Amino acid sequence: MSDRIVHIVDDEAPVRASLAFLLMSAGFAVRAHDSGPAFLNAVGDPAGVCLVTDLRMPEMNGVELLEALAERGMDIPAIVITGHGDVPMAVAAMKAGAIDFIEKPFEDTVLIAAIERANAMADARGDQGPGVAAIQQRLDQLTGREREILTGIVAGLPNKTIAYDLQISPRTVEVHRASIMSKMQAKSLPELVRMSLAIPKR
Known part of the structure; x- marks a missing residue:
């Protein structure tokens, strides 16, 4: 400790x-x-x-x-x-x-x-999980729809709002969300947010 x-x-x-x-x-x-x-x-x-x-x-x-x-x-x-x-x-x-x-x-x-x-x-001091290159590799595995849903998740939107905005069902959002967590190798929402923030915006 x-x-x-x-x-x-x-x-x-x-x-x-x-x-x-x-x-x-x-x-x-x-x-x-x-x-x-x-x-x-x-x-x-x-x-x-x-x-x-x-x-x-x-x-x-x-x-x-x-x-x-x-x-x-x-x-x-x-x-x-x-x-x-x-x-x-x-x-x-x-x-x-x-x-x-x-x-x-x-x-x-x-x-x-x-x-x-x-x-x-x-x-x-600096050992803070996967580097930008590794995170970008994981991000590249996401489909276009998963990227849209990830944007909503990081913005703090609930599944129902994301579903409404994308005109899909909340259940579909849940399935995509699980896939995103798996592909990004994120164990929690804060970890997913942390990785998303590590990627420089283009």
Whole structure:
């Protein structure tokens, strides 16, 4: 396990307490903050730090927090926690530098695994899964229809909306979605989004 300190940023006290208890029980050193600005004021050296932040917060949302870190040149492995339906915002967070996002509700083990993965990626510095060439090879295997559906998935659209836009059935979208996950060798939606964002737009 990495010895990075996990900083939790969430405006709801019960959530902060619950996450802190969970992560301390799992052996992590934890600090909790009630807002993005509070975290920015508290964190000094970004080395040895990992961030778990809620996406929707009143004073400064998760995307704005990541943008503020980038402006300061602080390279901190970050995971965003998002409510159902916030996938477009979560994608924006990944564009702003988040390593992963987790949709609520989630199992405790999912968050712990995400933190361990983020820490390992940050410690390895550059060992972040398949390279652009490998991802492009997988992308080239997709049919035209699968590429259209992938665009909808990365935009955070639900299957029903994608189906309506493409004038196909939601069941057909599900079948294509499964095929996309298989061809891209993606184990989860965040991983699929991460790979899609790695390909430079032409």
